[in-house]
Amino acid sequence: MSPKQTEDRRYLAPIDTASTQQLFTDCLVIGAGVAGLRAAIEAASNCDVTLVCKGSLSDSNTWQAQGGIASVLDSDDSFKLHIADTIRTGCGLCDDTAVGLVVRSGPELILQLIEWGAEFDKVAGRIDVTLEGGHSRARVAHAHGDSTGRGIAEALIRKVADTPNINIIEHFYTIDLITNDDNECVGAIGYRPRTGFEIIWAANTVMATGGGGRLYRETTNPDAATADGLAMAWRAGAILRDMEFVQFHPTTLYIAGASRALITETLRGEGAILLDCGHKRFMQAYHEDAELAPRDIVSRSILDRMLKTNSTHVYLDIRHFDKEHFKKRFPLISELCESFDIDVSADLIPVRPSAHYMIGGVKTDMEGRTNIAGLYACGEAASTGLHGANRLGSNSLLEGLVFGRIAGANASTEQNSHIRRPAYRRMKYDIGVSDRSRLDASDVRNSLRALMWRNVGITRKGRALTEAREIIEFWQRYVMDKVFDTPFGWECQNMLTVSYLMAQSAEQRRESRGVHYRVDFPDVDDANFARHFELQRPTA
Incomplete structure (x- = not known):
């Protein structure tokens, strides 16, 4: 984004440690879907964990996932076939290492879920698997018929609740990641209706905030999916990748x-x-x-x-x-x-x-690390390279388990961080009063969702993408400079930030690949676009 759009605004809300309640933890996990829950469980093996979520533990895309979780569980299936299906569906942009890692980890992690109480549907004593589009074999395991996500989440939530060194804070709206002068992530600032602003200092932070289906008028996602994690990571200086790729169910x-x-x-x-x-x-x-x-x-x-x-x-x-x-x-x-x-x-x-899944996200390596020391990402909020330009159905729950475990393990054991255990830091960040007119946040949100559906939707073309970017830029001038004091306003600012990045990336990818289809460039162009687009906020 141009400097005018954010006016070098690093944080959405003022910060003053002298008057703000503060908590301390070894590992902070933001998000309570499959990836966040699994990360918290793994991290708790080595340190104290604080798990925060925007709503209740059941307010996640994971909870609503119906179809199932893909894994090689039948004798006529193989890792080779699952890997091939994933790579073929990803249209040339999958990371082969990530695909192999996720696919090969599947059976072990599903058995672990069963040990923790997950009840997968069975036939003749074996886990029942079914076929989905893009798969060459039946390999999608399901629970409670069409409530697989809920079945997995309930098992993970029970495990989290039974782990004494995991502190759960529900209804905690994370506003921003906090970074120090060396651009290391040292925690986050958030808001609770009952107590107001709170700062959580953390030696390491795992971001598992889910996707942003609510950027679109038509979506399968719950109300909480407003891309907050991607926006806060962007403001902190994290690299975002593949933001043009959104899957529509x-x-x-x-x-x-x-x-x-x-x-x-x-x-x-x-x-x-x-x-x-x-x-x-x-x-x-x-x-x-x-x-x-x-x-x-x-x-x-x-x-x-x-x-x-x-x-x-x-x-x-x-x-x-x-x-x-x-x-x-x-x-x-x-x-x-x-x-x-x-x-x-x-x-x-x-x-x-309807809009269903964010393929793009915060770029990570195979250890769940981002480019910011002390910050890890996993699940739908991360871009691990597994999905490429299009996600194979039912691979997302599996990815959340695999990279949740990896991110949690590393966030609790990494010895190369300069941060170590969190300590009190004096911090004060002021935001000046804007003299620009104020737009109605509710109207902006509704108009933005309609614009994204119309111009950055299933099919796209250059003129419409340019129009979307220009309209969002206009709204940003009158919204991003304001100071809100409720999640509704902060969500609006986050939605504008991420929508702009998506329109920008879609405009730049002048080809059609996977879920990104350009009417004006209907063919795949490997010579120019067989690569990932990465975005990073310019430093002030």
Whole structure:
């Protein structure tokens, strides 16, 4: 971003240690999804841990994940095949080392989850696995039918609660990472409704703040997914990578006036078909794998069909499913459909794509380290190189487990940091009063989400991306210079920051690759763009 947009603003809120409550910990973990929980558990083996989350422990993308977790669990599958599927889906940008590390760690970590109480669905005493788009073998394990994320999260939360040296602080809104004069991360400043501003000093910090689906009007993500972690990492000087890559889930329930609800692609893996508004099957015309094509292809195909038929949605047809089996296998979706009087044995399910997963994030190495000493990242907030330009379905929960464990281990044992144990530091950061007009944060948020959906969505073109960047830049001039005192305002500032970076990266990638599709540059251009785009805030 240009200097005008942030006016060298390092922190969103004033900081004065003389009047702010302070806590001290060895390892601070920000975020309570699968990656954050797993990081906290691992770190607690070596030190005291403080785990903070924006809402409650259940307010995460992990909790809402339906389909499952991908891992090699069947005799007809292999690491080689899972690796090949992941790399093929990543369209030339996967890090082979990251892919191999994650895939090979899968079976061990799933067995560990079972030891901790996770209850995966079984058939004849073996973990049941199913097929999803992009996978060459059935390897997606599921729990409680279509509540896999919740099943995994509950097991991890129980483990965290049973670990005495993990201090859990819910409803803690992390505003910013705190760095010292050597640009080492020394903790974070946050806000709790009951106590106000608090500073947590930490020898090492693990950022597992999730993604930013709420930057879009249409999304499967919960309200908390406003990309706060990416924005605070950007302000601290962390390198962000692949910000143009956002995955859109092809099938979310479309009921006008209702929030979008995920309809897992496992349904298509088990035989559901897509029909247009004329009740005609169409996916065979777009890809040889039809409904089992990778998510980016299915999403674009649905969008194209909607445009050609002048409709707001397409349909998912499961009328041929056994209704009782469906109810047992997919209880969450069954209940959801019934709540809208959809009889799946007779009615079609209206669906359309929605923003689902941030592939880009804070750049890390294979040890979970960022470019800032003392700061680690894992989960959806990190860019590890696993996904490349497109995520293979159900690889995200696995990535969270693998890199959560790695980041937690290193954050609790690294000996090369100059920070050591945290200590009290006198700090004062003032923010001047702006004389510019104030825009309504609620209006800006709603307008931003509509703009992102329209201009930085499933299909993109240069003119629209430039327009998005210019409009966001205008809003920033009247929002980023203000001092807010509630999470709603800070979220708005974070959403503007990250949306701008996404539009900027998408504008610069003048090709189509994976989830990034440019109407004006529809082909892959390996000669110029077989590389990652990295962004870093210029220092003052």
